Amino acid sequence: MAADVNTEDKDSLKMWIPIIINFVMSIGAYCVTVKVIPNIKDKFIKANLFGIDMSKTTSDKIPEALGMVTGCTFLITMFLFIPVPFGKSLWEGDFPHNEFVELIAALLSICCMLLLGFADDVLDLLWRHKLLLPTIASLPLLMVYYVNFNSTTIIVPKPLREHLGLSVDIGILYYIYMGMLAVFCTNAINILAGVNGLEAGQSIIIAISIIIFNFIELSGNLWKAHQFSLYFMLPYTATTLALLKYNWYPSKVFVGDTFCYFSGMTFAVVGILGHFSKTTLLFFIPQIFNFLYSAPQLFRFIPCPRHRLPKFNSKIDKMEISTTNFRYSDLSFLGKTVINLFRLFRLIRWQEKNGYVVTNNLTLINLVLYYLGPLHEQRLTIILLVIQILCTGLAFVIRYPLAHYFYDV
Incomplete structure (x- = not known):
């Protein structure tokens, strides 16, 4: 009995300690972002990255693309966090290479989308480019999914099992679906936009919804996948809350396409690698x-x-x-x-x-x-x-x- 309890305690600590550290780091990310945005926004105006709020009587210049600040703060937080879940395994000589590659590939896709989003804000890309760029940025995700899992089987709903069986392997169609998920998430927030606080506000609600779902599912067999999702969602929510502080009415900064693309790819990353892509869509x-x-x-x-x-x-x-x-x-x-x-x-x-x-x-x-x-x-x-x-x-x-x-x- 004692041995069983110790094993459960050890597993519980393994699950919760990285999450708690990530939460503390997220608080730090919020504080840094809140300080950086007002100090750097004038630099965006000097670089001609600004807009005029057409919903106001004034014609003040509002710095654009401040999603770059939150994206960079998020990435720095995640880079600093990398040793936390893997440090002990490295010393013990039992390093989880698959999990490490997942994390790096996820950060690579988010980093690519942040860069492409900033390019859109600067170059004002055409719609066909906005559909192509997320597809390219999602390729590292799909490659890691193929190497680590390559599971393309879906469970058939009960009413259809008499005709289709318990499950169906849809093969490459599943990868097409995941690629389309990345395209949809990155553009969906961008389409539903245009009033102060809406882009950041809806993103925070989606992120909190995913966090609640992750905490509910931590008690299940797939707790590692939801732990992985929390690693991303906690610092993302923190940095986005800082952005909302300045983007709320009357907006002092605009988030830009940079933020919309960065947010959408972050949601796609946790949905695909966390194995709950259909649930992610429910929050959209x-x-x-x-x-x-x-x-x-x-x-x-x-x-x-x-x-x-x-x-x-x-x-x-x-x-x-x-x-x-x-x-x-x-x-x-x-x-x-x-x-x-x-x-x-x-x-x-x-x-x-x-x-x-x-x-x-x-x-x-x-x-x-x-x-x-x-x-x-x-x-x-x-x-x-x-x-x-x-x-x-x-x-x-x-x-x-x-x-x-x-x-x-």
Whole structure:
């Protein structure tokens, strides 16, 4: 009995000590980031990395791409943390090479995406490049997954097992799915953006959701995978909280595409290497809806202006829907079908003027404004973040109570 207890205690210490150290280092990362951002933001303005907040009456220069600061602080924290989970194994001569390669490959993918995101902020890349770059940055992840696991078998839901069996090996399709997950995560946050605090705010809620899920699953057989996820999520949340402090209304800094790409790749990394990619997607319910709702404009079935941000009405200090206009007869068959469905389900505002149709731009932000009317920017951000939190609750309901009906969990 005593031997069994000692073994459990040893395993518990092995699990919790690195997490506690990582948490302490994350607090330090928050403090450093909070100090660095105000001291460095003027350098971004001098380098012509700034924007004008179109939702304000002032025309002050706001430093852009401050996600680079949080990304660098995150990476430095993770580099300093590397000896913690592996130091003892190195001295004992039983080094876990597979786990070490996973960590290094994950950091490489995040580092690549941070660099590519900063390049986008500086060079203003085209949309096709924004789809290609995450695919390239995810290659180290997919290679490590292939070498260490190469598991491409999925469990079939109970209602389909009579026809398909208990599991199905989908082969290369699983790697295509993981690559697409990286592309989606890096772009989903970037699409749902445009008001102060929204990008950082939604990312924090997603990160906290993953952290809660990791802590729940630490008691299971895959505790190492969730421990690995916590190594990333704790410092990521800390540095992003520091960024939100300056990005909240009225924003003193803009996060830039750098932050969106860095965040998305971090979520993709923990989802893929932590073996819970489907659960990760559950925490992206608002982003999935926003992508599907935006798809007709993103794929040019319906005219898409360069900026789809809500309009600022300076007279009432509130945000209003932004619009696009087109001739109905000029739309393709698919465009007409989509716009009619949206009109049927009251997902767009439909007006006809001088032979043109005027509708709101297809984003979740504009949809909220369509239903609730003009809103102050801060209140709009809060409502969108509340939607994110409610969807997280739904994600946990799907993951636990409902999953029992479809899988043996």
